[in-house]
Amino acid sequence: SITADGKRLMYSEIQDIGQVKIADVNSGVIQQLTTDERERGRAAISPSGKYVAFPAQEIDAISTSRNIFVMNRDGGNARKLTDDGSFKNSPQWSPDEKWLTYAARPGTEPEDSSQIMLIGTERPGQPRQMGKGRRAPWIADSEFAVWRFWGTEKRSIDRTGSTSLSEDSVFVLPVLNGKYV
DSSP states (O other), X not given: OBOXXXXXXXXXXXXXXXXXXXXXXXXXXXXXXOOSOOOBOOOEEOTTSSEEEEEEEOSSTTOOOEEEEEEETTSXXXXXXXXXXXXXXXXXXXXXXXXXXXXXXXTTSOGGGOEEEEEESSSOOSOEEEEEOSBOOEEETTEXXXXXXXXXXXXXXXXXXXXXXXXXXXXXXXXXXXXXX
16 A cells, blocks of 8 residues: 555565474474575475475576475585476485385466476486376385376386276375375
């Protein structure tokens, strides 16, 4: 709004800036791991608790792309695993911490156009496309469940194709280190 004398403009600025933080459940102490002004998605801590993976928007504030970053749990040694113009979300660690799955889509496309991607954490290289989906939690070191938009299927890093785990928008989640889904 504008003041009655027309000399001052009052406005609100909305910023989608997110920081990655870690909190000690017992003490309640919170440690902020990131400090720059980027939009970030949901972070995922590795099974050993040593590393954190998260999607972050590029520094360009109008960019629709996010890339996947990995850092030590203390916030040090941050490195970018992906570098392309797609919007990425939902990183998931393999139990052996050698792989990450994540969802990626062109930034202007709807969520149901997302593809599940697979990338190595030690020597990333080119991500592998693993089929349509929104999230891919791991079942074992080489197998993960792909939450598709119409059910869940099981995929492997070693084999092509998939096995259906559910139908009709039922999302299957591995529990007890993949012993059950």
